Amino acid sequence: YKNPDVTKREITNVLNQYRDLRPKLEPFVFNNGEQRDLLNLEGTIPVTYRGNQYNIPICIWILDTHPQNPPMAYVKPTSSMQIRSGQYVDTNGKIDLPFLREWRHPHADLISLVQILTMTFGDECPVFSRVPPRGGPPPYSTNSGVGAAQPPYPPTGAVGSSSGNSPYPPYTPTSTSGYPGSSYPNPPYPPSGYPGQNYGGTGTVTEAHIKASLKSAVEDKLKRRLRETFAQAQAEMDVLKRTQTDLQSGKVKLEKMLTDLEEEKTDCEKNLFLLREKSSEVQEALRKIENEDELNMDEAVVTTTPLYRQLLNSFSEEQAIEDTIYYLGEALRKDVIDLEVFLKKIRELSRKQFMLRALIQKCREKAGLPPLA
Numbered sequence: 001y002k003n004p005d006v007t008k009r010e011i012t013n014v015l016n017q018y019r020d021l022r023p024k025l026e027p028f029v030f031n032n033g034e035q036r037d038l039l040n041l042e043g044t045i046p047v048t049y050r051g052n053q054y055n056i057p058i059c060i061w062i063l064d065t066h067p068q069n070p071p072m073a074y075v076k077p078t079s080s081m082q083i084r085s086g087q088y089v090d091t092n093g094k095i096d097l098p099f100l101r102e103w104r105h106p107h108a109d110l111i112s113l114v115q116i117l118t119m120t121f122g123d124e125c126p127v128f129s130r131v132p133p134r135g136g137p138p139p140y141s142t143n144s145g146v147g148a149a150q151p152p153y154p155p156t157g158a159v160g161s162s163s164g165n166s167p168y169p170p171y172t173p174t175s176t177s178g179y180p181g182s183s184y185p186n187p188p189y190p191p192s193g194y195p196g197q198n199y200g201g202t203g204t205v206t207e208a209h210i211k212a213s214l215k216s217a218v219e220d221k222l223k224r225r226l227r228e229t230f231a232q233a234q235a236e237m238d239v240l241k242r243t244q245t246d247l248q249s250g251k252v253k254l255e256k257m258l259t260d261l262e263e264e265k266t267d268c269e270k271n272l273f274l275l276r277e278k279s280s281e282v283q284e285a286l287r288k289i290e291n292e293d294e295l296n297m298d299e300a301v302v303t304t305t306p307l308y309r310q311l312l313n314s315f316s317e318e319q320a321i322e323d324t325i326y327y328l329g330e331a332l333r334k335d336v337i338d339l340e341v342f343l344k345k346i347r348e349l350s351r352k353q354f355m356l357r358a359l360i361q362k363c364r365e366k367a368g369l370p371p372l373a
Contacts, residue, residue, distance in 0.1 A: 001039075001064050010067065010110040011041065018114060020044045020055065028061060038062060042076070045114060047121040056121050057081075058095075060110070070103035071113065081127040089126040099232060112235030119227040123220060311363040318356040321349050 001007050011023060021043035028038045039062045044055035061072040073095040077083055085091045099108065099116050303309040325346060332342045364371060 001066065003067060007039070007062065007066050011039070011062070013109075013111045014041060014114055017111065018043070018045055020046075021114075036064065038064065041110075045118055045121075047118055047125070049122055049125045054125065056117075056125075056127065058117065060113070062110070067105040067109065070100045070108070071110065073097075073100070073113065073117065075126045077127045080130055082130050084124075084126055084128050086124045086126065088120055088124070093126075095126075097228070099228065106239050107232075107236045109235065109239075112231060112238075115235075116228055116231045119231060120224065123224045123227070307363060307367055311360060311367065314356050314359045314363065318353055318360065321353045321356070325349055325353075 015021060015023065021041045024040050024042055025037055026040060027035050029035045041060045041062070042058075044057050047054050047056045057076045057078060059074045059076045061074075063069045063071065075083055075089055075093040075095060077093070083089065083091060083093050088097050089095055095117070097113075097116060097120065099113060102108075301312065303312055328337070328342055328345055328349075331337045332339065361371060
């Protein structure tokens, strides 16, 4: 199937509402001899006809191009039933509704088709009970359900020639299993022929009778059209409701996305504002540095208290002595100075460095700083 998800969803909706229908996968032979395995829904649908409820056996074949093309619906009577041809059902059981001729997806679906069949058959029952020979079994028992054997359909070629629509499924002698039984008792089907009317004891048809008959026929036709139109409108409403739900969900998602974008935009504007401020500060600092004279490194660092000034000066002097001792060692190694001068200078610098380190340690204790490692 070209659209398996849509087909599966529509079949599931039908089976959830009409429990007596069963899905099957069977071969279908077209007029040109081509054979395909197609799904069909076979079983019964409940129909209320003149105050009584009947189970009408039907079979709906679903094409592999569903839902772009309409399904094919048939009435499949049992051996105790006979097809009553009418406005929407021919003598071979082919169902032809305006709903099928005007099939448009997504406004039309399988559940809408079954609902329209239920209402249409409620106005014009497509089957009636066979009249058995005298002394034979009753035409339709309330306990027999619709599980009787099914008569074979006409050959494919004959059916195709009698109707311009798609052919009937081929008859296979082995598929004579009955339809699933109903959960409630079924009253007998309407008797053969259309019910007659009693025009009085004289049996004379008057003008009033003809007017009443025409009026009744017009009313029935209008009711059928109204019910079919209502069912189609209801199906369209269901589709529109589902579309509205999807649109509402999409609207919520779009609103959330817009809110997130607005928040990100606000954050970006804040960061851009801070970046411009910092850039202005950097530019101002650069201009000041360019306009000032040469910077004195001794005056660049200013301490907050005399204790910190003493600590800074002692640390700087101690580091300078450390560098001096290193360079004196390099001078001794290169024979720039002799050993006696080296030892004399090292002794003086070491004594001074010791005193500076002791002073640094004392200042750090007074300032509450941790001792040096």
